[in-house]
Amino acid sequence: MSTAFDILLNGVALGSVYALVALGFVIIFKASGVMNFAHGSLLLLGGYLTAVLHERLGFYAALALAVLATALVAGAVDLILLRRLDPHATHVLTILTIGVDIALMTDLTRRIGGDLLSLGDPWGGSVSTFGGSTVPHTRIASIVVSLLVIGAVFAAFRFTAWGLSLRAAAEDREAAALMGIRLHRIRTLAWCLAGALAALAAVFLVAFPAPGLERTTGEIALKAFPAAILGGMTSPPGALLGSLLIGVTEALVAGYEAELSALGGGFGDVAPYAVMLLVLLARPNGLLGEKEAIRV
Template identity: 75%
Template structure:
């Protein structure tokens, strides 16, 4: 029973953090049709800024500044680089490839700065734990679930109740018609990148928190684990990103927690389990679980 509860909380915490990243994937895709492979570098940038600033500004100040700077960098990446490529469907494919180059440039510079160090982010949870019945849960896991729920709720409120959210939904439905109705598509997509960057910086906090040893130069690669979550739910569905993230997080946690019972599948099966689930779902629902009727395959 203890192992079950531990795996459940770990899965929910991982799923919550993956949801922050996957929601960024989906928001960018809805706004521009671009699959952003630069997300890992944006996440690493946010984490690095918190690590180097928390001694001077405190954790809250460093987090706020890191979120703002990462959001601004993400917006500049779109405005200065990607929007110059163009906005037609063929340009979206080129822009997707361009994000790979952007990711390489940012990761290379950040990896040089971090080197072989493990950086602490100064989070207030440290290695504290809380007893929940028969299980012991890290406070960082509880914080990940709570903070992610608030951030995701805020993002959904932006989608639903703001003029930008309405413009985003209109652009995702028919970009040409939205432009004819006065929607400024360049602003919509730039703000989508800003939101995605902010969420990635927030996710970095919990990916580097206990029981993880800290922020290292490979931390950004974890963002790729949220990619199956976004595809699983449907690349244009924020709700799908949330559900897909929970599925991926729980799958990863339970396969890791019960690895000894799954030894016939290989010692490292937990690392590939999220992708195996993604493939199985896409065999049945090629456009994702929550894709709109008539949506193209991802």
């Protein structure tokens, strides 16, 4: 029973962090129709800034500054680069995010090198025991913080002028523009929010029991990409549901690795994509995605 509980808790904790990343994918896609492949490098940037600043500023101040800086860098990507191109050429904008990712990731990889960086989180290796199960405090913190942040984001979608404008732009950009909604501002704010969420997610992705921040940490964001696709790229609740499904699947594969040895030792790395493909075969628009209306 304790093993099953441990696996479920690890899956929910991992899924809650993936949800922060997947929500960033969805927010940008809703605002601009762009698949942001630079998300992994933004996540690595947030983690790197926290790692290099926490000794001088303390963990919480370093994290706040890293979240702010990553949000500004993400907003600058849209403001300086993407805004100069035709907003309707989403395929070109998507390709441009790949270039941004390569440039930013290359610089961060050079700075990190072969080091393993600690972010100085206050939970460290602390654990608690419940009914024979050992629970790391980082797992509990990741679930609580993710719930609070995701709840705040959903409240912003529902109750703020920005959220209403974002939903209107996602439905029909031309109609939203005609109604006076400033699409450029909505899109830039969406990029800023996605960057902030990625920086926050980095803390829990590299905290105990993970060894720390390394140059390949940004690749973890790619595991959240199937979660966003799985839930439906236009559905924030779908991103949350897809993230939990991916997180629990990854935890199950890791927990029962011996029983799944026939599938290969690296099956855990492809399990999220296998789940995504199986679900999309049944629901091509994702779990909560909406079918696109086509007029003829």
